[in-house]
Amino acid sequence: MRETWLTTQGLVYPMFVCPGSKVRTEVSSMPGVYQQSVDQLVEECREVESLGVPAVILFGLPKNKDARGSEAVSASGVVQRAIEGIRKAKLKLLVITDVCLCEYTDHGHCGVLQDGVVLNDPTLEILAEEALSHARAGADIVAPSDMMDGRVGAIRSKLDAHGFADVAILSYAAKYCSGFYGPFREAAQSAPQVGDRRSYQMDPANAREALREVALDIEEGADMVMVKPALPYLDIVRLVRDHVQIPVAAYNVSGEYAMVKAAARNGWLDEQRVVLEILTAIKRAGADIVLTYHAKDAARWLKAC
């Protein structure tokens, strides 16, 4: 009688790569998640692959941050080197890269700033360059998470013009301005230094607007669309699933992970039970792809049952 089956297929494991070698620092608000150098990250990727999780998404912590996020587009940037490391290790993992500037800018915003205001259009060219440099390094899928208007189109034309027509775009289409990104901002050291992201991320009170955002991204060439966060927005996942024909992803974000971990550590929740319940619920709501920090644990538990 069961309608929804949870499998490792469709799970994506998010990872944070930093400069150096032999670095592996646990993120305090995300037990089990590390900021790690390329060598360490490749080792963990071996484990991810052996558990049957098909894909990872990479976030970079650059050596230097500046106003324009220059390291984001550098061929020797951390994400670019991590992709090359994964490829060199001959892993079959699908490599997705997060395309955004907030990890790379000294002000922590997802675009370039002028007088404290994020400039949409001047940011597009930098994002397109960033996506191109990830494609050159060997990324299979690029995932713009900045929420600038027009970035999917800008990235698509840039990739096509340079012979990367086969690199797909997973767009963070309905990304809400959420308090649940808190632990991520510790992990990626990307909290905005002034202001917040309300001018470019979505109002949690809006549902119809998600359909407009999704429609624009599909028109511009998105191959898959994402709703983020997942749990407080399962209605949006369902709404989007019912309106589009392409794959829908949901991001079970850092704050959602941290809540489960904290409660489990206190003995207040049965971690395995609630994680499998959460992931099943996200799939039941209509997600084909689930980005989750629980991916490795879920794969182990699914194997055992």
Ligand code: PBG
């Ligand atoms: C970058 C980005 C964020 C997340 C993914 N990409 C943070 C933000 O918008 O502040 C959050 C992921 C998570 O919380 O796990 N723009």
